[in-house]
Amino acid sequence: MSSTDESKKAGGKSRPRSKRLRTIWQSLETITDPEIPVINIVEMGMINDVRIDDEHVTVDMTPTFAGCPALDFIRNEIRVAVSAFEKDVKVNVVFDPPWSTDRITEPARKKLKAFGLAPPTAGDCGAGQESMENIPCPLCDSTNTSLESIFGPTLCRSIHYCNECLQSFEFFKTVR
Amino acid sequence: MIATMETLNDLDAPTKSAVIDLLYRLADDAIIIGHRGSEWTGFAPILEEDIAFSSMAQDDMGHALTFYQMLHELGEPDPDTNVFGRKLEQWKCASLVSLCSKRDWAKSLVRKYFYDVAESLRLESLAQGSLVPLAQLARKLSSEKKYHLMHGHMWMPRLGQGTDESHQLMQDAVDTLYPHALGMFESTGADDLLDQAGIFLREDELRKRWVAAVDKVLGESSLKINAKASPVYGGRSGKHPDDLATLLDGMQLVYKLDPSAKW
Structure with missing residues (x-):
């Protein structure tokens, strides 16, 4: 079985x-x-x-x-x-x-966002630095954001800054 | 037509030896560059780079572990015994990763970039290869490696074209390290067998691809290479710079005092 x-x-x-x-x-x-x-x-x-x-x-x-x-x-x-x-x-x-x-399932993505961690994107993230710019902010949804550091507190996260709500946030890096 | 090998058991004896030789080169390069990267934890020039070098070191050591685990499946010692119990002359890493960075961040950055380009090309070759378990593993590791390459691609032009001082430091690093980087492609007795079995590209072919990729980025970074540089060989056959002996003395210290110690 x-x-x-x-x-x-x-x-x-x-x-x-x-x-x-x-x-x-x-x-x-x-x-x-x-x-x-x-x-x-x-x-x-x-x-x-x-x-x-x-x-x-x-x-x-x-x-x-x-x-x-x-x-x-x-x-x-x-x-x-x-x-x-x-x-x-x-x-x-x-x-x-x-x-x-x-x-990562759809409900889990919502939980990540509520946790303050931007969920992974559908795009070819990792292709170049540009691909990690404008990640939607998990706090205010603005895409007016900048990449601060490709690496973060854990292997799966990078650090970004939201130019709209002036908060730094972490992104669950796209891996595929 | 090259036959696909679904499991490690499908390898005949000579090809199995060649795969073991290859895995040791991949694993030893990865763990030593990881160890060198970890030497920046707490010391990098800026916090973001402290995190970057520490994270990449963690990735590289994780990659090394998966190669050592595969070696163990092929009958070699378990990963801990292999890393902490092996003598200097039994290591197969290239001199590029063995050299001590002496807290020279430009050299560490250029070294890491040279290694990452080579490692990406190797993983790409393995992923398209005929040995299925290794191809699967390589695809997984590639998905992480791209972030290391991105890191290098970001810094090479930024510092190569930064200030006069940053340019000079980067150029010195390229001059010093390029011959050692070419040494990564030292051919071993395994080349022909791996190529014939469709598992892995020949080292001279990988070297051509590496040179093309690196030349392009160095050009865009206003950095020059010495086209007459001759490769520093020896690492693949166990001949290492003293720096590796010093590294192993430190890394293996506890294990040598008490091999049964539990962490």
Whole structure:
């Protein structure tokens, strides 16, 4: 029994029918990235697949950034959460399909914005410095903003300044 | 027609050795440039660059870890043992990353840029290659690497065409580092096998692409290269500048005192 086809979609949007699988997915939704506590790892698109057979559970997770220091932490959180009702839990780190910011679900983007973090854009961000200018301000929605620093307090964020509401803000860098 | 290899188990023995050789070069370059980058944490000339060098160091070390993990899957020691337990002559990094920056920010910036252009080209080649697990990994790492390149592309012209002093510091850095950068493309016995198996481009081809990309940006930054510069080789076969020995002494100190120490 496998949920491969159902769960390949970003953010595990389609829910598996089996009750056991559903319970596992629900437990994964209780885990958050410690650096972005407002969205869970399923909404973030970090779970590529969950497979079960009679005795075993295999969770395929994919890292947001390869050097993310929270990776081992999250991997352990998954093991602990699913082990609450499963005996044998294996967590694999996989790169196919690779994580990209396109996998962050729409509700999660709204939560990021409410958190004060500008959500990733659809454009080819990272193509050049110009591509990181005029990122919409999460506070006032103005695009009259400037890039301050390509790198920020965590690997996934850059720092910007809003010329309209005169606030600095962080942007969840587009990665794809 | 080149056959696609879906898993690392599909590698025959000679090609597997060639992939191991390649992964050591990629991993060692990445962890040492990461370590050099981390030396700026708390010391960079401005706060934004402190954050930039620290973040890029974290990325590079993360990339190195994924290469060391793949090496482990191919039967090599686990990542910690490999990094903290290996002797100087067993390292395969190029002299470009080994050199101590001596708190010279222009040199660190130019070095990082030279490395990032090479690393981007390597990842691009791997991503199009026939060894699927490595191609998948390379695509992932490329999506992060582009921000490092953007950082370099921003600073090269800004300082190359800044003040007389910034121009001179950048030109000195280019003069010193260009021969070491060419040394990144030192050919090894793995070249032919990797090329024939469709896994990775030959080093001389990568070098051509690197020179073309770097020449363009240096030109736009009013910086010149010495076309007669001859490459500094040796890193790929374990011959390193003393700077790397000093770095390893520091990095491996705790592990050497107590290999079983828990962090």
